[in-house]
Amino acid sequence: MSELALFGGPPVKAKPFPAWPVHDERERAALSEVLDSGVWWRTPGTRVSAFESAFAAHHGARHGIAVTNGTHALEVAVAALGIGPGDEVLVPDSTFVATAGAVLSVGALPVLVDVHADSGCIDAELAASAIGPRTVAMIAVHMGGHPADLDALVELAGRAGIVMIEDCAHAHASRWRERPVGTHGALGTFSFQMSKLMTAGEGGIVITDDDDLARRLRSVHDCGRREGEWFYAHFEYGSNFRMTEWQAAVLSAQLERLDEQSRRRHANGVLLDELLGAVEGVTPQPLDARCTRNSHYAHISYLDSAAFAGVGCERLIEALVAEGVPNQAAYPPLHELDLFTSGAYRRRLMPGAAEESHPFLQAEFPGSVRAAREAFWVPQTALLGDAEDMEEIAVAFEKVRRHAGELA
Ligand SMILES: Cc1ncc(COP(=O)(O)O)c(C=O)c1O
Numbered sequence: 001m002s003e004l005a006l007f008g009g010p011p012v013k014a015k016p017f018p019a020w021p022v023h024d025e026r027e028r029a030a031l032s033e034v035l036d037s038g039v040w041w042r043t044p045g046t047r048v049s050a051f052e053s054a055f056a057a058h059h060g061a062r063h064g065i066a067v068t069n070g071t072h073a074l075e076v077a078v079a080a081l082g083i084g085p086g087d088e089v090l091v092p093d094s095t096f097v098a099t100a101g102a103v104l105s106v107g108a109l110p111v112l113v114d115v116h117a118d119s120g121c122i123d124a125e126l127a128a129s130a131i132g133p134r135t136v137a138m139i140a141v142h143m144g145g146h147p148a149d150l151d152a153l154v155e156l157a158g159r160a161g162i163v164m165i166e167d168c169a170h171a172h173a174s175r176w177r178e179r180p181v182g183t184h185g186a187l188g189t190f191s192f193q194m195s196k197l198m199t200a201g202e203g204g205i206v207i208t209d210d211d212d213l214a215r216r217l218r219s220v221h222d223c224g225r226r227e228g229e230w231f232y233a234h235f236e237y238g239s240n241f242r243m244t245e246w247q248a249a250v251l252s253a254q255l256e257r258l259d260e261q262s263r264r265r266h267a268n269g270v271l272l273d274e275l276l277g278a279v280e281g282v283t284p285q286p287l288d289a290r291c292t293r294n295s296h297y298a299h300i301s302y303l304d305s306a307a308f309a310g311v312g313c314e315r316l317i318e319a320l321v322a323e324g325v326p327n328q329a330a331y332p333p334l335h336e337l338d339l340f341t342s343g344a345y346r347r348r349l350m351p352g353a354a355e356e357s358h359p360f361l362q363a364e365f366p367g368s369v370r371a372a373r374e375a376f377w378v379p380q381t382a383l384l385g386d387a388e389d390m391e392e393i394a395v396a397f398e399k400v401r402r403h404a405g406e407l408a
Contacts, residue, residue, distance in 0.1 A: 004403050005322040012396040013324025017389060020381040021199050022257060023250075030249035040245050042066075047248040052205065054255055058173065059180040059188070061207035063214035066243035066251075067221050070169045070191020073204035074102035074139075076241055077189050080206075080216040081163055083108050083136055085350040090130055090138035092122035092148075093333045094368035099139050099167050100334050104348040111135070111360050112335050115367040118286050120300060120375075121148030123367065128156050130360065137163040142171035142181055144298040144377065145197075145265075147291050150176045150184045157185065165189070170297030172197040173262040178292045182207045187217070192247070195328070197262065197295055197380055198254035200247035262295035265383040268390050269296045272378065275394035281307020282376075282397055298328055298377040302370065309404035313374050316400060319407055320376065323396035328377040333368035335361055 005011035034040060034047065042048035048066050056064030067073050083089060085107035091100045093112040100110035113130050116123040120143040127138055138157065140148040157164040164185030168174070172190055174181045182188020187210070190196075192203030206217050219226055224238035273284040285300040303313050317327050339345050340361055346354040378393060400407075 002403065002406050004319055004400070004406060005324070006319045007406070011322060011324040012399055013392050015389070015392075017326065017382045018384045020384075021194065021254075022261070022384070023253070026253035026256065027250050030253050031246065034245045034249045037245075042242050042245060042248070045245040045248075047245045047252065048243050051248040051252045051255070054252060055190075055205055056207045058255060058258065059182045059207055061183050061188070062209045062211070063207065063217075065206045065214065065217040065221055066248060067204045067206065067241040068243060069202045070189060070193060070196070070204040071098040071101065072221075072241045073189035073191065073206050074098055074165075074167060075105045076217055076221045077165055077187055077206050078102050078106050078108070078137070079238075080213060080220045081137065081165075081186065086134060086353060087136045088132065088134040090122070090127050090135060091334070092139070092141050092143075092368070093335055093365045094120060094143065094331055094371045095141040095167070095334065096169070096331055097334065097337065097339065099141055103139075104345055107348055107350055108136075109134075109349060109353060109358065110334075110345075111358075112340075112363075112365070113360075114363070114365045115143070115371060116149070117367050117370070119146055119148060119288065120144065120285055120367070120371050121146065122153070124149050124152035124156055127153070128160070131160050131162065135160070135162055137165055139165045139167050140185070141167040141169070142174055143371075144285065144300045145171045145174050145294045145296040145380075146285060146288070147171065147174055147176040147181050149288070151290065154184055169196065172295055173258050173293065174295040175291070175293040177290050183209060186210060187213060192251055192254075195379070197297060198251060198258055200250040200254070203243055203247045203251060261384060262293060265296040265380060266293050268383045268385065268387075269294055269299050271387060271390045272299050272383075272393060275390060276301050276397060279394060279397045279401060281305075281401060296383050297380050299383055300330075301376050302374045303376055304374075308401055309408055311404050311407045313376075315407050316404070317376060319400045320396055323399060325393050325396045326379055326382055328379040330372050330375045330377055332372050333365050335363075335365055335368075
C-alpha cells in the first residue's frame, strides 16, 4: 500500500494548526459593552473612531476611515481620488477581482500588468511601459503580505505624475524598510474579512496622511456628508460604507494581537523558506532584504513539476492537503476571468472607451499564469503555529516529492 495519505497512508500532520479566528474575553467583553450601550452604529458611537485612530497609528498614518469591507475600501479610495470615466489605472493581473473591480466601479479602465516572478506583485518595469496619456493611478497589491517593490513604484509614480494606491488586504503590519505598508503611496486599503490577518468577519479601512484626502474619503463613505455639517446636508455623491460599532469593538481587540502575530508569522515564514528551500523542486517566494516584516497572509512557494515526477501542481496540492498541510487557492489571472474575456467589463466604461480595443488583454502574462498554476499557499493561520508545525510542513513536501511517481 502507498504511504501517501491520499491513498490511505498515515498523514504527516497529526497535530492541528492553531484555530482561527483567535479571540478571547477581550472580544466578548467589547461586544457585550456595545450591546448594553444601545449604540450600535458609528454615527453617535465612539468605537469606530477609536479603532480608526488606533489602526492608523499602528501603521504610522494620520487618518483612518473604517468601512464595510476591503472591496469598499478600494471603491471609496478611487472615488475620493476623483478617478472616473476616461481614466486608466494600472492593476496587477494577479490579485482578487476587487482590485480591478474598484476601478470599474467609477467607470475607469483597469489596465492589467503582469507581476514580477519573484514577488508576485506588480512588475515596476512593466508598469512603467504600460503608462499612457490617460493613466492617472496604479494599485500595488502586496501579495501574500510581501510588499511590492515600493522603491521603484514610488519613484515611478512621482516621475509619471500618477497616484499610487496600496492594496494591503494581505499585509496588515508588513514593513518595507521598517515603514509599515499603506503609507508609501497616497493611501492604503485593508480588509478585515474572515481569512485576513485580523477580522470581524467583514470590514475594511483606508489609511492616509493627507488631511484633504481624508476628508474626501470620509465624505464618500458617508453619503457625501461633511463633518460638523447638518445630517441631511450632502455635498457630493457618496454612499453608505460605514462600519458598525460591533465590528470596531471586535477589531480593536484583534489589533492588540496584530504585532505579536505578524512577528510570529514573519519568523515562521523565514523558517519555512529555509526548510522548503531545501526540498528539491520547491522555490519559496524570496524575501526581499528591504521587506523588514512580511506579515504573511500566506507563505507562497512554487512547485517545479519536473522534480515531482512530472506531476501537475493541482495533483501535488491534493497530495499535500491529504498530508495535513492546508493550501489556500491562488488567484486566477484577472485577464482569464469571464468579466474580461466576455467583454462584460466594457459595460462599466463610457461610450467611446467601451468600444475601443484594449490591447493589454492580448498580452502574455507569464508571471500571473505561473502564480495561478504553480504556487502553493500555506495560509496565515498555519503560520501562527510553532517550529514543529513548520518542520512537519517541510516533511510533508519531501514525502510527496519522494512518492510523486505514484501520483502520475
Ligand atoms: C488583494 C485583495 N484586495 C481586496 C480584497 C477585498 O476585500 P474584502 O473581501 O474585504 O472585500 C481582497 C479580499 O480577498 C484581496 O485579497
